[in-house]
Amino acid sequence: MGVFDGLATGYDRGMLPLELAFLRGLRRRAFPPVGGRVLELGVGTGANLPLYGPGAQVVAAELSGPMLAQATRRRTRATVRPVQADVEALPFPSDHFDAVTGSLLFCSVKHPARGLAEAWRVLAPGGRLVLVEHTRGNGLGGWLTDLFHPLWCAISRECHLNRETVRTVSEVGFRLVRVEEKLLGIFRLIEGEKG
Ligand SMILES: C[S@@+](CC[C@H](N)C(=O)[O-])C[C@H]1O[C@@H](n2cnc3c(N)ncnc32)[C@H](O)[C@@H]1O
Structure with missing residues (x-):
């Protein structure tokens, strides 16, 4: 059983303080403009699904069956197809989606560069990658995320506090078009384009 299988029913309640503090605002800036054929990676309990418009046909990919089951209960104006899949080996053709999205994923x-390379592969040329992630912070934020990373990683088992996700997005081939930072860069909205 994966870590998120056991968290599925309490996940939304546990995230509520962060959502109310700023996460919901970041999600609202990131996802409503996304439309067409969308692949959301690691959809979890579906927190972003209500934000897509009626023009979005969303494939909601997620590794954990219990998290995906929660996502199927979300109200949304978009058309949503849930798929249990690993972002490191996506079961979709190349150059297929208009946008790939994800948050806190x-x-x-395990291997973020592999997952991001898969996102690049399945995006159509000119397509957008839109992510809201927590990452290694800047300055004091970097020091704090490095300091707490070993303890947090031991408690959570899967979550890394100090990943350099913006750099990895760029290294797999995306052209960065927007990076917004919150809380000393510990949370970021990252948008990239497949050229
Ligand atoms: C912290 S939760 C975030 C969920 C949701 N995106 C959100 O913003 O609330 C991380 C999610 O990523 C999923 N996940 C982790 N590794 C994955 C992988 N390799 N492939 C697909 N999903 C994965 C987990 O099962 C979990 O649902």
Whole structure:
């Protein structure tokens, strides 16, 4: 059983303080403009699904069956197809989606570069990658995320506090078009384009 299988029913309640503090605002800036054929990676309990418009056909990919089951209960105006899949080996053709999205995912994926390379592969040329992630912070934020990373990683088992996700997005081939930072860069909205 994976870590998130056991967290599925309490996940939304546990996240509520962060959501109310700033996460919901970041999600609202990131996902409503996304439309067309969308692949959301690591959809979890579906926190972003209500934010897509009626023009979005969303494939909601997620490793954990119990998390995906929660996501199927979300109200949304978009058309949503849930798929149990690993972001490191996506069961979709190349150059297929208009947008790939995700949030709070690449902190816990085992090999983030592999997952991001898969996102690049399945995106159509000119398509957008839109992520909200927690990452290694800047300055004091970097010091704090490095300091607490070993303890947090031991407690959570899967979540890394100090991943350099912006750099990895760029290294797999995306052109960065927007990076917004919150809380000393510990949370970021990251947008990249497949050229
Ligand atoms: C912290 S939760 C975030 C859920 C949701 N995206 C959100 O913003 O609330 C991380 C999610 O990523 C999923 N996940 C982790 N590794 C994955 C992988 N390799 N492939 C697909 N999903 C994965 C977990 O099962 C979990 O649901």
